[in-house]
Amino acid sequence: MENKSIMRSTYIFAGLFLIIILYFSYYLIAKSDSQMNNSYNKLTDKLSETTVRGIIYSRDGKVLAESKTDDEGNEYRYYPYGNLFCHGVGSLDYGKYGLEALYNYQLLSSDVSWISKVLDDLKGEKYKGNNVISTFDLELQKQAYDAMAQYKGAVIIMEADTGKVLTMMSNPSYNPNEAKDNWDTISNDENSPILNRATMGLYTPGSIFKLFTLEEYLEEGNDTEGYSFTCTGSVNIDGQSINCADRQRHGTLNLMGSFAHSCNGSFINIGSSLDIESFNKLCDRMLFNSKLPIDFPYKESSFSLSSDDNEFLKAQAYFGQGETLVTPIHMALISSAVANGGVLMKPMFVERIENTYGSTVTKYEPEEYTRLFSKEQADVLKEYMRSVVETGTAVRLNQFKNLTVYGKTGTAQIDNGNAANSWFIGFAEKDEKNYVITVVCEGVAKNISPAITVAGDILKVLD
Amino acid sequence: MANIFMAVTKYLNILLIGIYVIVSFKALKKATKHQKRKYYIAQNTIMYIFFILSFIVIYLNTYADKVIILGGLQIIYFIITVGLYKLLYPKVNRMLLNNMCFLVSIGFVMLTRISYTRAVKQFIFCVAATAVSLVLPWLFGRTKTLRKFYYLYGILGLLMLILVFAIGESTYGALISLDLGFISIQPSEFVKISFVLFISGILHKNKSFGTIVISAVLAGAHVLTLVISTDLGSALIYFIAYIFIIYAATGQARYLFAGLLAATAASVAAYTLFSHVQVRVAAWLDPWSIIDGRGYQITQSLFGIGTGGWFGMGLYKGNPNYIPVVEQDFMFSAIAEEMGGFFAVFLVLIYLNLFIVFIRVAFKCKDEFYKTTVFGLGVVIGFQVFLTIGGAIKLIPSTGVTLPLISYGGSSIVATILIFSIIQGIYINEVREEVPNGK
Numbered sequence A: 001m002e003n004k005s006i007m008r009s010t011y012i013f014a015g016l017f018l019i020i021i022l023y024f025s026y027y028l029i030a031k032s033d034s035q036m037n038n039s040y041n042k043l044t045d046k047l048s049e050t051t052v053r054g055i056i057y058s059r060d061g062k063v064l065a066e067s068k069t070d071d072e073g074n075e076y077r078y079y080p081y082g083n084l085f086c087h088g089v090g091s092l093d094y095g096k097y098g099l100e101a102l103y104n105y106q107l108l109s110s111d112v113s114w115i116s117k118v119l120d121d122l123k124g125e126k127y128k129g130n131n132v133i134s135t136f137d138l139e140l141q142k143q144a145y146d147a148m149a150q151y152k153g154a155v156i157i158m159e160a161d162t163g164k165v166l167t168m169m170s171n172p173s174y175n176p177n178e179a180k181d182n183w184d185t186i187s188n189d190e191n192s193p194i195l196n197r198a199t200m201g202l203y204t205p206g207s208i209f210k211l212f213t214l215e216e217y218l219e220e221g222n223d224t225e226g227y228s229f230t231c232t233g234s235v236n237i238d239g240q241s242i243n244c245a246d247r248q249r250h251g252t253l254n255l256m257g258s259f260a261h262s263c264n265g266s267f268i269n270i271g272s273s274l275d276i277e278s279f280n281k282l283c284d285r286m287l288f289n290s291k292l293p294i295d296f297p298y299k300e301s302s303f304s305l306s307s308d309d310n311e312f313l314k315a316q317a318y319f320g321q322g323e324t325l326v327t328p329i330h331m332a333l334i335s336s337a338v339a340n341g342g343v344l345m346k347p348m349f350v351e352r353i354e355n356t357y358g359s360t361v362t363k364y365e366p367e368e369y370t371r372l373f374s375k376e377q378a379d380v381l382k383e384y385m386r387s388v389v390e391t392g393t394a395v396r397l398n399q400f401k402n403l404t405v406y407g408k409t410g411t412a413q414i415d416n417g418n419a420a421n422s423w424f425i426g427f428a429e430k431d432e433k434n435y436v437i438t439v440v441c442e443g444v445a446k447n448i449s450p451a452i453t454v455a456g457d458i459l460k461v462l463d
Numbered sequence B: 001m002a003n004i005f006m007a008v009t010k011y012l013n014i015l016l017i018g019i020y021v022i023v024s025f026k027a028l029k030k031a032t033k034h035q036k037r038k039y040y041i042a043q044n045t046i047m048y049i050f051f052i053l054s055f056i057v058i059y060l061n062t063y064a065d066k067v068i069i070l071g072g073l074q075i076i077y078f079i080i081t082v083g084l085y086k087l088l089y090p091k092v093n094r095m096l097l098n099n100m101c102f103l104v105s106i107g108f109v110m111l112t113r114i115s116y117t118r119a120v121k122q123f124i125f126c127v128a129a130t131a132v133s134l135v136l137p138w139l140f141g142r143t144k145t146l147r148k149f150y151y152l153y154g155i156l157g158l159l160m161l162i163l164v165f166a167i168g169e170s171t172y173g174a175l176i177s178l179d180l181g182f183i184s185i186q187p188s189e190f191v192k193i194s195f196v197l198f199i200s201g202i203l204h205k206n207k208s209f210g211t212i213v214i215s216a217v218l219a220g221a222h223v224l225t226l227v228i229s230t231d232l233g234s235a236l237i238y239f240i241a242y243i244f245i246i247y248a249a250t251g252q253a254r255y256l257f258a259g260l261l262a263a264t265a266a267s268v269a270a271y272t273l274f275s276h277v278q279v280r281v282a283a284w285l286d287p288w289s290i291i292d293g294r295g296y297q298i299t300q301s302l303f304g305i306g307t308g309g310w311f312g313m314g315l316y317k318g319n320p321n322y323i324p325v326v327e328q329d330f331m332f333s334a335i336a337e338e339m340g341g342f343f344a345v346f347l348v349l350i351y352l353n354l355f356i357v358f359i360r361v362a363f364k365c366k367d368e369f370y371k372t373t374v375f376g377l378g379v380v381i382g383f384q385v386f387l388t389i390g391g392a393i394k395l396i397p398s399t400g401v402t403l404p405l406i407s408y409g410g411s412s413i414v415a416t417i418l419i420f421s422i423i424q425g426i427y428i429n430e431v432r433e434e435v436p437n438g439k
């Protein structure tokens, strides 16, 4: 035996042990925290035995959820605003979709110095969990809630440049404070108040989809200046007639006019010139049939069109009827990219995590997700969306002192044309800041467009 | 009051094992007999305090009298083991003995917390193995013929492994155990020993290239049998032990490099050939995407480690049983989860200390055969520790090997205690310590 090689072997093994210690430390210091918040981590429930769950705040420091102790010493969760945040903040035991579920581990972790933990241990007290400061804005959320009082549907408001979600509401809602006692009633309610329509609701888009048809038309390099179409109120496709909204005759329209007035006939005409394969590609790029960058549970929007489809189906697809389905959050992301010069920011729901003494544990920074449009493309779309408010279907929103509103409306026929989903997607510009607003009101009478009114009511707060 | 006691114990245990590590590394340095005795007493004292505190916590959480009885018996076991070794063998290597006892005591605590019945079984195996291990050094002193039968070790060991492959029982998809009716044993744990004895024996005769080729063929046969039995962890341990022994025996680095190269090639081949290897690698690369299936075990292990943090959740404040097969493959994670990351790091340092003690003994052996044997067994234990901990923390793919002296498993604990007693026997009979005279 060679002593030299025994020594070298010893160093090699000491090195292996050292690697274990280093990797283990690296894992605990740098990596583990981000992985622990997982529904498969059943130990999280164990943490509640040693830690008092932290508080969830609105961005301006209002308590949205806190832990209280009843007379018998049992901890329970209290939501001061009742129904208001039942989908965004969620609830602890039920409807586990909100921040309560997504930040479960952070709320049950206590990132205070180990000395104060030891002191808590010695005093026989529970550790105090971290607090979550959300991006939700109480006033806006309230306004959205009130404006939507008579409608089923959803509202999302976010900042385009940061992706911060200021409002996410879904109607009908439930009161999480009463969830424990009424869970059977709530969960069996046929209006499904538990469902977060903002991310989980799949709706026929109707005319808001014309945004994509328009973008494809522009990207294929078609003639925009010389475009002209004369609308007679209806077109005939394979023996079936398709009307414009309220059987309106739009007369002769250029491209921007077609978009602003949402002329179905003109968009069928535009659509028929498109390369269907390329259109599918565009929609895939626009996050149809694809994952979205959000942590909340959501449904994927769906679009597919084949050149083998019959002409009627194709015609419907160009103005958002037919088989296409979208979620409000998806539409919010598209308008936010337009507002933000083409760049889509990852939606943020939490600004930071603080320990119980208020020092920051984790600060979340706005994060670019992807570029959906070039700067030029985004500017062109912006112009078209502005025309909708200036001269088109959303002129009601051209009334603000400090806000410049951009958007697209939609009235999607559902239920064989007996009812409609009313949409408004767009954004309001104020001092170079863009507030993205998405409203959908489902199952309304087909001759009204409440989404525009709702959007107007909410935007008042920002004006 | 009970709660406060439990909380304090959590921190005390970390402090205790920390001091244990410091003492153990100090004891490696040159010191007088008197000083060394002080270190040894400190090591044992720490073990007893740690053990008693932990068992009080276990009792406070279960209020089961049987726990007190088991704990009491285990303390008696430690007292008798340490006492008898000192009495029968005044030259006993205390570092080896104390480290062994401390690791066993950590295993007892964690196992009792995870499953009382398993802890009892483990204890019985431990007592039986220790009884044998007390006689082994004496037997060693009487026989010089051990080395003569090296071909027998090589061939018998290989036959045992082939037997397992042919008629073995499948455990979690791996063919590793033989059911003897009244007991189920895992031969690969014991064949480790005969394997090292075989290589040491054949190299002892001569180190010509021809001999090395013959040894490589037999070693390769061992490894291959283990691979097709899907006992990958053992296959790796045998392989690594073999190339390190050849390297240390010949002093030629090319054997080490050739061996590691062959290991890489063999791993690639195993990956392309066997689906169970691919599954393990997939579970290692991205367990999060298959958290429902093959990624479940490793992610549960990471949840334990991460949720436990540096100070641990405290005994009974976590739930190691969420990790499938925790008592065999993931004891390290269970310890990190409840006793804390600091405790776990100190535990790794104790294994390192132990490895250095092994190598020290190897260094001091004048006899080539014994020297190679001790070195080989040291590499076996050391690499096993690396595999199991590395697997638990997702540094490397999990291979399902046990944490020596801590994990549950009759064959594992018995084989490991036998390895310790072989090294102890060689030390007691072969090594003349030069101790600087104290005052």
Ligand SMILES: [Zn+2]
Binding pocket: A231, A232, A233, A244, A248, A249, A250, A251, A262, A263, A264, A265, A266
């Ligand atoms: Zn028209």
